[in-house]
Amino acid sequence: MSLLSVQDLHVRYRTRRGVLHAVDGVSFELAPGETLGLVGESGCGKSSLGKAVMRLLEPHSGSVRLEDLDITHLSPSELRPHRKRFQMVFQDPGGSLDPRQRISKLLQTPLALHKLGTVAERKARVQELMQQVGLRPDMAERLPHEFSGGQRQRIAIARALALHPQLIVCDEPVSALDVSLQAQILNLLADLQRTHGMAYLFISHDLSVVQHVADRVAVMYLGRIVELASRAEIWRRPAHPYTRALIGAIPVLDPRRVRIADKPMLQGDLPNPFQPPAGCSFHTRCPHAVALCRERTPALEEIAPGHTVACHLRDALAGRPEPAGQTGQVVHFMRRQAPAHAALPAGAAAARAAHTP
Numbered sequence: 001m002s003l004l005s006v007q008d009l010h011v012r013y014r015t016r017r018g019v020l021h022a023v024d025g026v027s028f029e030l031a032p033g034e035t036l037g038l039v040g041e042s043g044c045g046k047s048s049l050g051k052a053v054m055r056l057l058e059p060h061s062g063s064v065r066l067e068d069l070d071i072t073h074l075s076p077s078e079l080r081p082h083r084k085r086f087q088m089v090f091q092d093p094g095g096s097l098d099p100r101q102r103i104s105k106l107l108q109t110p111l112a113l114h115k116l117g118t119v120a121e122r123k124a125r126v127q128e129l130m131q132q133v134g135l136r137p138d139m140a141e142r143l144p145h146e147f148s149g150g151q152r153q154r155i156a157i158a159r160a161l162a163l164h165p166q167l168i169v170c171d172e173p174v175s176a177l178d179v180s181l182q183a184q185i186l187n188l189l190a191d192l193q194r195t196h197g198m199a200y201l202f203i204s205h206d207l208s209v210v211q212h213v214a215d216r217v218a219v220m221y222l223g224r225i226v227e228l229a230s231r232a233e234i235w236r237r238p239a240h241p242y243t244r245a246l247i248g249a250i251p252v253l254d255p256r257r258v259r260i261a262d263k264p265m266l267q268g269d270l271p272n273p274f275q276p277p278a279g280c281s282f283h284t285r286c287p288h289a290v291a292l293c294r295e296r297t298p299a300l301e302e303i304a305p306g307h308t309v310a311c312h313l314r315d316a317l318a319g320r321p322e323p324a325g326q327t328g329q330v331v332h333f334m335r336r337q338a339p340a341h342a343a344l345p346a347g348a349a350a351a352r353a354a355h356t357p
């Protein structure tokens with residue numbers, strides 16, 4: 001059984017400019033212990049989807065199920081006992097921590113709210129959580145401003161972990177961090193997943209980050225998932241022109257020539273979300289668009305087991321070789337982070353060594 005099942009989810013905002021369909025019929029499943037990466041440009045609806053899954057905002061329609069529990073319409077009090085099963089980590093670690101609250105108090109609060117353990121047991125759990133996220137237990141008596149950005153994100157992760165969740169929605173968890181810290185936090189999330197077995201819905205605008213952590217990748221454009229496949233399949237056979245543009249936009253290290261090759265960026269801006277284009281919403285930026293794309297919205301259809309694409313031209317495009325070097329893109333991310341311990345594929349390690357002055 002899926003851990004998380006999202007079916008035909010819609011999120012709408014009523015604004016003075018009209019009704020905005022931020023999430024427009026999204027469906028996906030997430031297995032226990034799996035990481036689903038959700039990627040797309042700023043404004044495509046990733047955070048709205050993440051918050052609707054967390055029930056931090058009310059979906060307009062559709063359903064969100066956690067195992068056998070339909071949480072879509074639970075009231076706050078009905079939801080409360082289940083909150084410990086799903087937690088969220090936000091982009092801005094500073095903003096999500098109360099500046100006046102010591103970390104020990106902050107980490108004990110969810111335990112106290114859920115009436116878990118005695119006072120002594122909660123204190124012991126704080127020490128354990130600090131260790132699990134790579135911080136010294138004695139640092140728990142400090143205030144948030146005494147920590148660096150990377151350390152604050154570790155604390156936010158510790159808080160999310162406190163109640164042994166089955167699912168953590170990570171909304172741009174490394175976007176606010178220097179590139180040198182990003183790999184450390186991504187590695188920490190991966191280590192914690194290996195130890196504790198929780199699933200992640202990992203939201204990022206950066207495909208190279210998503211490719212680093214996700215088992216499967218969902219590509220979102222103007223409120224809809226336009227392509228969903230395993231990480232390897234997205235890399236090897238990207239079929240939607242938007243996915244191909246995102247991949248092409250990642251600067252890569254070409255392992256043969258040992259140079260950074262910049263690929264063309266995505267053309268144009270995201271259309272006005274209040275007036276999305278008719279037909280395929282990507283057609284206004286798509287280099288392959290034909291008349292049909294302007295007329296009819298393509299449905300998500302399977303082109304290979306587990307690989308679904310919403311594009312009228314999916315079969316033709318999936319077969320085309322991608323211009324960007326495939327291993328090169330992953331290498332590029334690893335290289336940018338440059339952690340001494342990062343595991344590089346053998347060829348990539350050689351390329352990196354050759355590139356280092």
Ligand SMILES: Nc1ncnc2c1ncn2[C@@H]1O[C@H](COP(=O)(O)OP(=O)(O)OP(=O)(O)O)[C@@H](O)[C@H]1O
Pocket residue numbers: 013014015020022040041042043044045046047048049205273
């Ligand atoms: N509270 C709100 N009221 C009105 N419109 C909103 C609200 N929150 C988000 N939006 C709009 O909904 C759309 C989707 O926003 P959302 O934040 O979900 O996208 P995103 O992909 O997560 O982008 P970002 O990474 O910039 O947050 C955008 O057009 C945004 O302006």
